[in-house]
Amino acid sequence: MFPCFTTSCTSASRPLPCRICFGPNLLSVTTDSGIKEPSTRSYVGWHQDAFYVRYEPSWSTCVLAFTESTIENGCVQVVAARIELGLLPHERNRHPDNILTRGQHITVPFDLSKATTFRYAPAN
Secondary structure (H helix, E strand, O other), X not given: OOHHHHXXXXXXXXXXXXXXXXOOOOOOOOOOOOOOOOOOOOEOOOOOHHHHOOOOXXXXXXXXXXXXXXXXXXXXXXXXXXXXXXXXXXXXXXXXXXXXXXXXXXXXXXXXXXXXXXXXXXXO
């Protein structure tokens, strides 16, 4: 698909933001890709990665943009509240527009007004 995707996940010379935050000694335990086509009905259900991926002592999720990602075409939004809220109940319910492999989504209300929107330029 995108050779730079494979390289960025497997290369010893990780993307600069990752090296700045975590140093050069990173282990890529898993790699997954989800393509959210712009301006379509596809979406990523609200979920917590930690509900399904429980690595200790710590781990991180990296999002790479290969095209411009804006509010208008459906950019990433995050509510950074795992410590405050703990792990919330999830359900697997495959919906044709949810691009998550398990169709997972949070099943209880939470405060979406705390969401941070991440707009990306290509290769950021």
